[in-house]
Amino acid sequence: MALKPLRAGDPLVMGPYRLAARLGSGGMGVVYLGVDGRGRQGAVKVLRDEYLEDEGFRRRFTREAAAIAAIDSPRVARLLDAGPDGDQPWIATEYVHGPTLLGAVAADGPTRPETLRTLATGLAEALRAIHDVDVVHRDLKPSNVIMGADGPKVIDFGIAVGLAGAMTASGVVLGSVGYMAPELISGDSRPGPAADVFGWALTVAFAATGRAPFGDGPLQTLVLRTVHGDADIDGVPDDLRPAVTTALRTRPELRPSAADLVSWLASGDVPAGIELAAEPAPAQPAGPAAETSGLAEASRVAEASDESERAGQAERAERAGAAEATGAAEATGAAGRAGGAGRRPGGAHRAGGRPRGDSAQQRARSLAALDILVGTSSSAPADPAGEDPAPDRPAVRRRRHPVTARRLVPAVGVVAIAAAAASMGVVPS
Structure with a gap:
């Protein structure tokens, strides 16, 4: 991972570090x-x-430390120390020398076949260890894989779920659109190990081809491609294609487990209970309903994105108006202070109410808490570390990378309860 100088205001010491x-x-x-x-x-x-004053974020930080501590695998960056309950919570994990998979592919192109199989096996081993302790990572993607000298290591358990005591508000999902399983986009079920297996297949396909499997383009397009299993895996080697194809099935119960993948990649034999026949196509509504059902779901995501933009813009405008009014009042010697109001191309393979808080500030805070990252295209300079700009505008934060760019937006099923979840102090785990 690229090293960057400390900024003014950065802490100099954290715990023993x-x-x-x-x-x-x-x-x-x-x-x-x-x-x-x-x-x-x-x-x-x-x-x-x-x-720092948000108990929900503090709880999630504590859960991240607990999740890492529970996992024992050379394919996962291990926990070294943690101070999740201090004035400024922190977690120290093994520092892995090497680029992220995203950075490596951006710099050097698709992964070589011999390295690709090692990568696929290593990630499957990581998921097996994660799932063995009843944890679901939920965010396996190229930027969360470090290409270490001794093999790949999975990092960042910030939205992991599954440990005892973890809370997930009903209908709230977290993840990276473009690497999320379809059942997570619909928000219909609690995240399960099969969602990580879907992320494994997408990550391996990206490494093999140098392309995001669901491509780029408008958010609605990415959502529809995910829901309909329209992943582009052209370029995945023949020896890996059957495992990748079955792991990309839209129905989670038809995907292999992480343990199945480890056995499959080691022996070359299809695990018992795994059928290689094409996944049956789900029943689709006939006529105009077939067109509108998927579009309506994607449109809900787009509307949610627009709402987060408007909330952030409104809050900044209101703050600016308040500051201007305050300055004018002071200049004229007014006793009171003026105040502002609160606030890709199609692939060859097919695998298959807005929030109404008390203020724009609450809506922006609620949406920022969801951490939904969306893949789009960009030609900006490479930044493998995924550095964020200044964090004072959480609802419209931007990141750029030549392979993917990301934008903070809410996912399907999230927006209707975002403000309510924040007001109750519940942060998605």
């Missing part, structure tokens, strides 16, 4: 390279300042 550089940042925290008193390096994730 002296912070030496920035490794990257995300919606919930900033990750630093830390060195302890014995010279050992660690990746130290620190909760963002704006979330």
